[in-house]
Amino acid sequence: GESVGLHLPTLSVQEGDNSIINCAYSNSASDYFIWYKQESGKGPQFIIDIRSNMDKRQGQRVTVLLNKTVKHLSLQIAATQPGDSAVYFCAENLYSGGGADGLTFGKGTHLIIQP
Amino acid sequence: EADIYQTPRYLVIGTGKKITLECSQTMGHDKMYWYQQDPGMELHLIHYSYGVNSTEKGDLSSESTVSRIRTEHFPLTLESARPSHTSQYLCASSDGGAPNTEAFFGQGTRLTVV
Numbered sequence: 001g002e003s004v005g006l007h008l009p010t011l012s013v014q015e016g017d018n019s020i021i022n023c024a025y026s027n028s029a030s031d032y033f034i035w036y037k038q039e040s041g042k043g044p045q046f047i048i049d050i051r052s053n054m055d056k057r058q059g060q061r062v063t064v065l066l067n068k069t070v071k072h073l074s075l076q077i078a079a080t081q082p083g084d085s086a087v088y089f090c091a092e093n094l095y096s097g098g099g100a101d102g103l104t105f106g107k108g109t110h111l112i113i114q115p
Numbered sequence: 116e117a118d119i120y121q122t123p124r125y126l127v128i129g130t131g132k133k134i135t136l137e138c139s140q141t142m143g144h145d146k147m148y149w150y151q152q153d154p155g156m157e158l159h160l161i162h163y164s165y166g167v168n169s170t171e172k173g174d175l176s177s178e179s180t181v182s183r184i185r186t187e188h189f190p191l192t193l194e195s196a197r198p199s200h201t202s203q204y205l206c207a208s209s210d211g212g213a214p215n216t217e218a219f220f221g222q223g224t225r226l227t228v229v
Contacts, residue, residue: 042222043205043222044158044205046218087155108157
């Protein structure tokens with residue numbers, strides 16, 4: 001079946017550097033993508049989303065890029081801080097009336113911040 | 116911070132016991148979901164609901180059952196727990212009236228069946 005996957009299980013970056021977490025998706029019909037952050041012992045927390053009619057969206061210190069040609073999604077975190085340490089999941093949604101019933105999650109990338 | 120709550124946070128229980136994981140949200144969301152997640156792995160949808168008296172099975176087959184008698188409450192029940200049920204269970208909700216909105220997750224229940 002269709003799936004969303006992440007390229008790297010672990011990403012280690014120096015504090016203050018920029019982080020880039022990548023994701024490849026396989027369903028070309030997906031029209032909504034979300035990045036979630038999950039800290040240890042907590043549920044996933046929404047970071048940023050992007051619709052398929054956009055190729056870039058910026059939030060506070062985060063930017064999501066969508067390349068529909070190669071079905072690639074990335075999350076950029078500027079000036080990485082210790083509090084950014086978490087597992088990051090990308091998820092795609094094939095619109096079926098909203099909400100998360102169509103969300104497919106990737107395996108997650110564990111972002112480790114080096115002091 | 117999302118207003119969705121799960122209890123208990125941690126549960127260790129013996130094989131064969133019946134358990135119910137509680138999930139409540141105060142956001143008035145129509146849609147609610149249960150996901151199962153092994154450590155460091157992706158989330159798998161096991162149940163969802165579009166509203167009161169609506170329950171559907173998700174992508175991952177599960178021996179658990181759910182009910183939706185009230186909008187704010189979506190409990191998950193295992194009639195006879197087994198060690199293979201050991202996992203983290205995450206409840207989520209979303210605004211069913213808006214297209215493509217994010218799901219809000221609870222803190223999760225970490226279940227261990229011994």
